[in-house]
Every structure is written in C-alpha cells, then in structure tokens.
Amino acid sequence: MEYRVLGKTGLKVSAIGIGTVSLGVDYGIEAPGGFGAPGEKDAIDLLKGCACEGINVFDTAPAYGRAEELLGKALGNTADVVVMTKVSIPRVGEARLRGRALNEAVTRSIDGSLKRLKRERIEVVQVHNATTDVIDEEEMLSAIESEIEKGKLLFAGASVYTVEEAYRAAAAFDTVQAAYSMLDQRMSEVFLKNERAGIIVRSAFLKGALTEKSRWLPPELSALGRAAEGIREALGVSWDEMPEAALRFCLSNERVSVVLAGVRTAEELKSALKACRRGKFDGNTLGMLNGMALKDEKLLNPVNWPIR
Numbered sequence: 001m002e003y004r005v006l007g008k009t010g011l012k013v014s015a016i017g018i019g020t021v022s023l024g025v026d027y028g029i030e031a032p033g034g035f036g037a038p039g040e041k042d043a044i045d046l047l048k049g050c051a052c053e054g055i056n057v058f059d060t061a062p063a064y065g066r067a068e069e070l071l072g073k074a075l076g077n078t079a080d081v082v083v084m085t086k087v088s089i090p091r092v093g094e095a096r097l098r099g100r101a102l103n104e105a106v107t108r109s110i111d112g113s114l115k116r117l118k119r120e121r122i123e124v125v126q127v128h129n130a131t132t133d134v135i136d137e138e139e140m141l142s143a144i145e146s147e148i149e150k151g152k153l154l155f156a157g158a159s160v161y162t163v164e165e166a167y168r169a170a171a172a173f174d175t176v177q178a179a180y181s182m183l184d185q186r187m188s189e190v191f192l193k194n195e196r197a198g199i200i201v202r203s204a205f206l207k208g209a210l211t212e213k214s215r216w217l218p219p220e221l222s223a224l225g226r227a228a229e230g231i232r233e234a235l236g237v238s239w240d241e242m243p244e245a246a247l248r249f250c251l252s253n254e255r256v257s258v259v260l261a262g263v264r265t266a267e268e269l270k271s272a273l274k275a276c277r278r279g280k281f282d283g284n285t286l287g288m289l290n291g292m293a294l295k296d297e298k299l300l301n302p303v304n305w306p307i308r
Contacts, residue, residue, distance in 0.1 A: 001054030002276055006082075006257045007198030009155050009174050011123065013082055015251055016276045017057030018050050019202060019260035024060075024067030027207075027262075038264055040070065046266065047074035051081065053273055057258050059177070059200065060117075061086035061128055062109060068116040076118035084175075084200070085113045086128035086159060089140065098139065106143040110152055124175055126157035135168045157200070161301065166190040170197040179203035180256070181210060182231050182249045183224070184300045185293040191255040198257045201250050205262065207302045210246040212239035220306050224299045231292055235285070243268065247275035252286055 002015040021027050023043045026036045038046065047058070047070065058081065060067045068085060075081055090097040090105035097105055110125060125147070127140050134140050135158060144156040157175030160166050163186055169176045170190065177200040178187045184206060191199055205211050206228075209221075214228040228242075235245055243261075250259040261272040281289070298304045 001273075002251075002279075004257045005198075006200075007175060007194075008196050009124075009198055011082055011155075011198070013057045013198075013258045014055045015258060016055055016247065016272050017059055017082075017084075017200070017258040017260045018047070018055055019262040020047075020058060020060040020067040020071060021064045022262045022264045023047070023070055024065030037065070040066075040073075043070045043264075044074040046263065046269065047071060049266065050263070050269060051075060051078065053269070056080055057082045057084065057260075059084045059202070059260050062113060062116075063088060063128065068113055072116050072118035077120060082123045083117060083119060084124040084126060084157065084177075085117065085122055086126045087113075087140075087144065088128045089130070089134055096134075102139060103143045103146060106140070107147065110144075110147050114152060121151065122153040124155045124157045125153045126159045126175065126177055127173075128159050130158035130160050130165060130169055132162075132165055132168055135165065135172055138172065141172060157198075159202075161303075163187060163190055167193075170194045173197055175200055175257075177202055177260075179206075179300070180250055180253070181206045182246055182289050182292065183210065183227055183294050185290065186295070186300070188253075188290075191253060194255060199255055201253075201256050201259045203302075204246050204250045204259055205243055206246075206300070207305070211243050214242075215239070218306055221299065223296070224294070227292070227294055227299075231289065234288060234292065243271050244275040244278070247272055248278060248281055249286075249289060251275065252280035 006013045087109040155174035158169035158173045159177040166178050175198040180187045180201045214225050217225045263269045
C-alpha cells in the first residue's frame with residue numbers, strides 16, 4: 001500500500017481510502033446484479049478486510065444511512081485508522097442556524113457520529129456540501145474548531161462541489177474533498193495551486209459512469225455514456241478494467257493525498273488494490289486523458305442526474 005501525507009495535517013494516509021456511501025444506502029446507477037447496499041455482515045467483513053490490506057482512511061457521513069454505524073461495528077476505536085465524517089449545515093427550513101443554535105447543532109452532530117462510530121475521537125470532520133458563503137463567514141469552521149478544542153476531533157475539512165468553493169476551502173480548512181475523475185477534471189487547477197490543505201478525491205468512478213454500469217445510464221445521460229466509452233476504447237481496456245483505470249488516473253495526480261474508492265464487494269476491493277499496486281499512468285497516457293474530460297455541469301454533477 002502506498003501512503004501519502006494529508007496536507008499540513010501531517011497524517012499519514014493510504015493513497016486509496018474507502019468511501020462508505022454505497023455501504024449505507026442504495027447508491028449509483030441501477031444495473032443488474034450491481035446495485036444496492038450489502039447486508040450488515042458483508043459490509044462489516046468488507047471494512048475489516050480493507051483495514052487488513054493496509055487501507056487506513058474511511059470516509060463517511062450521517063447522511064449515508066447506516067454507514068457510520070457499520071464502520072463503528074467494523075473498526076470502532078481501531079488504532080491507526082483515519083476516520084473522516086461530516087456535519088451538515090444546520091438549517092430550519094431554508095434558513096441557516098446562527099450563533100448558539102448553530103454551535104449546539106454542530107455539537108449534537110459530532111456527538112452522534114462519535115457514538116455511532118464507537119470512537120473517542122474523529123480525525124477529520126468536514127462541512128458537508130460547503131458553499132462559498134458558509135466558508136467565507138467562518139461560523140461553521142469556528143463551531144468545528146470548538147469541538148477540536150474539546151478533544152473530540154483533530155482537523156476541520158470541507159466537502160465541496162464547485163471550483164470556487166474548493167479554492168476558498170483550501171485556504172480556510174485543513175482538508176478539502178472534491179470530485180475528480182477522468183471525465184471531470186475541473187479541480188486540476190485547484191489541486192495544482194493548493195499548498196496547504198490535504199486533498200481528498202471522491203467520485204473517481206463518477207457514480208458508476210466510469211464502470212460497466214455506464215451501459216445502464218438513462219437516455220438523458222447518453223452523452224456521458226459515450227464519453228466513458230471513448231475513454232475505455234482509447235485506453236484499450238475492458239469494462240471490468242475501467243474502475244482500476246479510473247483510480248490510477250486519480251492516483252497519478254501527486255497533489256492528491258487520498259482517493260476514495262466506493263467499494264461494496266470483495267471483488268471491487270481487489271480492483272482498487274490492484275490500481276494502487278500498478279500506480280500512476282505515464283505522461284503520454286495522462287496527456288491523452290487530459291484532453292478527454294467533459295465540462296458540462298449537468299453531466300458531471302450527479303445531483304442533476306435523473307437517478308438516485
């Protein structure tokens with residue numbers, strides 16, 4: 001297993017981490033035999049297997065169904081594990097909470113995560129879907145920092161969607177989590193210019209579009225499917241090999257600290273580990289892939305997709 005440093009935090013993290021959303025909820029493209037969260041025992045066994053293989057980063061969130069609970073049952077207070085969870089921006093209706101109400105909501109969220117994760121301390125807590133106004137106002141960051149002072153966690157991070165959010169989060173937080181893949185390279189410039197925050201990559205498979213599940217994309221996303229097929233043909237790989245290629249692309253960016261793989265089976269874990277062993281793409285391959293990225297927000301942001 002390759003290990004990297006998570007920005008200025010100094011944490012030593014496995015280059016491949018585990019994203020747990022697909023363990024806690026039914027997530028992604030609904031393909032025959034390849035959709036739906038695994039059962040509790042299978043999920044727990046898989047998480048334990050990941051740790052045994054040297055993977056020490058596990059990313060989760062209260063919004064991911066049972067994911068925190070499963071991670072707690074699997075690893076709990078296991079030493080040398082870097083657990084990253086999230087806290088949503090507290091709201092009442094459309095209005096954001098402020099002041100004392102905000103601080104209390106953040107405390108409740110973190111305390112709930114600690115209980116479900118069966119941990120005495122969480123390494124990184126990230127603002128879930130942080131927006132530019134939330135980042136700039138610093139109130140959420142201050143609320144999380146108060147929990148750091150209490151010893152409940154070590155570092156504050158932000159999970160973002162847009163390039164502008166990523167730029168601002170990188171200047172304010174210890175870590176930034178953003179989508180990045182062969183099809184979605186919009187964050188490349190942010191990663192290049194960042195000199196402080198640890199970079200966590202999610203959506204390396206673009207919610208399944210860079211796997212064989214691409215063949216089951218709805219008609220509204222046919223352009224996305226064609227782009228994925230074009231990459232597969234250019235690389236000369238099978239659909240079974242595409243997840244490995246998707247991870248290798250992300251691992252090839254030296255500014256990235258950890259790439260989250262949303263594995264839900266032992267076979268998917270094997271593919272992720274193989275990608276790590278094979279390492280980076282050569283310069284010519286990366287140059288080719290850099291020219292095959294899309295820029296259409298409607299295609300690249302799964303929030304806009306007509307599926308769950």
